[in-house]
Amino acid sequence: MYDRAVRRRRLTLAALLALSLLLLTAYFGESSGGVLHSAQRGVFGVFAPIQDGASRVLKPGRDLFGWFGDTIDAKGRVGELERSNRNLRARAIAGSEAERVNGQLRQLLNLDNAGGLAAAKPVTARVIGQSPTVWYASVTINEGSNRGVKVGNPVINGDGLVGQVSTVTGDAAVVTLISDGELAVPARVSVGGAQGVAQTGAGGPEDLRLKFIARRFRLDPGATVVTAGTVSNSPGLESLYPPGIPIGSVTRVEDPETDAQKIYLRTFADLRKLEIVQVLTSSINGNRR
């Protein structure tokens, strides 16, 4: 009796281990149209409405715990913000004259941006789920192909670029965030026009870097980085991202003006607290400037 129980336990363990490895190998080896991927999209399609409902129901509890977390975090940031406030006040005084001119330019810029993004058929969506592990930087949103969302569409929020749609079902989609190492975004510095690629480095998901910047460009902390859009005139080489979407600002530069310079960015969008996002479902003029 005991031997049989032991044998059954070991057989089950071996079978489950083998099945896990088999699934892993098959999933990793097949294309995105394969059986497992299709089944996964099917399950995701069923699961998404439940997740959406649960997200709405659990929002008050989430907000309550989030408030506690934010309060603890905020206490730690008071000193940092006070220093930042002093710097900003000094810069505000110095920049008051520039502000008058800038106001007029900004009106024009906003007009261009608003017109551009409105033409990109933005679809507003709510974040209904978030990956629990640091390895998979993704969120689930409650809009999918029924509203025109497609794989590869850029996703933004009020602060700037958030990521890119990686999986779509009828009523939901998975957005791979810009903090995922798999994602590389053509980017340029708004002042000076240096062009490169924004991608998370191997140092951590929050370690966003601007790569491939020519050494003749000198970048200072605070410089704003935006999406570059399509830079090639050849058909088939269009960027997925419209030009001019804010990505982040330069926080520090190591080995400046050398071939090995490392430029670190902080995203404008707070990727840990995403609630409402917009998916840009259409490109205008191949995302060229």
Added chain:
Amino acid sequence: MNLNYRSLGWRLVLIGLFTVILQVAAVSQVKVFGVNADLVPLVAASVGLICGALPGAVFGFALGLLLDFALVETVGVASLILLTIGYATGRLRELRDPQGAIVPLLVGAAATAAAQIGFSLLTFLLGQEVPLGWALLWELLGTVAFNAAIAIPVYLVVRRCLLSVLPEDPRRRRRRAYTTGGLSPLSRS
């Protein structure tokens, strides 16, 4: 152990579904000091600790599969890790039967650390760039500490859900006999 597998199975299915939905829709989105709790390894470890190696392994496998499907991630990664956690905690119960009140906390912390390190290793083996650095270490240690803090309540909730379908623990039966009087061997003298 003589288990009522049908009742136990239904309860485990419900616990698994509830855990994944709660984790994905709420717990993952609440950060304290930049880290969030991960209920999944805690629940897998609790089930192993309460039900034993075989149900623990099967539950861990199914929970991992559901998580991979729900999050559209590489199928098999979470299954492999949670299967191992469920089995290991189940064997711990069968071989050592630890009884201290602090056991769920220690097992929960160990299960979380194993899950985090397991994800790192498998991610690395699958050819994805592994983000090594202080941020990751902070995230790993923070999650382990956060999970350790909630491990005992999670264990108690899982035990509460499963207790009625499990065979009565001889130790608990003996303790109840003593406290209720009539069945105590001392009362015969």
